[in-house]
Amino acid sequence: MLSAELTISSKNYSSWSLRGWLLCKMAGLEFTEVVAPPDEKNRKELLLLSPSVLVPRLTHGVVTVWDTLAIAEYMHEWNPSAGLLPYDQAARAHCRAVSGEMHSGFQNMRSALPMNIRTRYQSFKIFSGARPDVERIKEIWTECLNHYGGPWLFGQTPTIADAMFAPVCSRFVTYAVELDPQLKAYCDHIFAWPLMQEWIAGAEAEPAEMVELEVEF
Structure with missing residues (x-):
């Protein structure tokens, strides 16, 4: 069996680490977690690990993959039976499209x-520039849940899209973003996901004080 290592950053703060970690877990890959704290003294180390300075970074035997969508596609190819992409061709294309939109967009949000x-706000004012992003995400979720029947975005099993949007569920819960019952149920479903519960437990166990980089990581 090939050895695998997944380099991640803070479980409390790092949305990209969460995505990569979920994808590897969903594919059934056994891996060792390597944690690179997101402070300035580790920037050089992160640069050596990943040309994009971003985590996660997967090393699987002689293969190295550092972009989250590349990890998603690699995990799908490694274990197609895991269902990271839907079986139906049209649904697969749709899943890739919304996952790619999450990967490259929503900068203001x-x-x-x-x-x-770990943080919860009772109310939070979202600045006007981020509101279109929030509304677009709600639109994506509503379209997917209505079309494929839920409880996941593409039906009865989680896909790449759920891994990509799981950190958004966390953000919406943290900042008390108002959701209609269908979308709240989706967020609740993500939070009840055993893999998400495992990640949250790790986030809660982290030291309370941690320096953040000035980029999303």
Whole structure:
């Protein structure tokens, strides 16, 4: 069996680490977690690990993959039976499209609502520039849940899209984003996911004080 290591950062703050970790777990890959704290003294180490300075970074035998969507596709190819992408061709294309939109977009939402799993606000004013991002995410979720029947975005089993949007569920819960019952049920379903519960437990166990980089990581 090939050895595998997944380099991640803070479980409380790092949305990209969560995505990569979920994808590897969903594919059934056994891996060792390597934690690179997100402070300035580790920037050089992160640069050596990943040309993009971002985590996660997967090392699987002689293969090295550092972009989250690349990890998703690699895990799908490694274990197609895991169902990371839907079986139906049209649904697969749809799943890739919304996952890619999450991967490359929503910059204002990311800046306005950084992931912080341990924190909860009773109310939070979202600045106007981020509101279209929030509304677009709600639109994506509603379309997927209505079309594929839930409880996951593409039906009865989790896919790459759920891994990509899981940190957004965390953000919406942290910042008390108002959701209709269908979308709240989806967020609740993500939070009840055993893999998400495992990650949250790790976030809660982290030291309370941690220096953040000035980029999403």
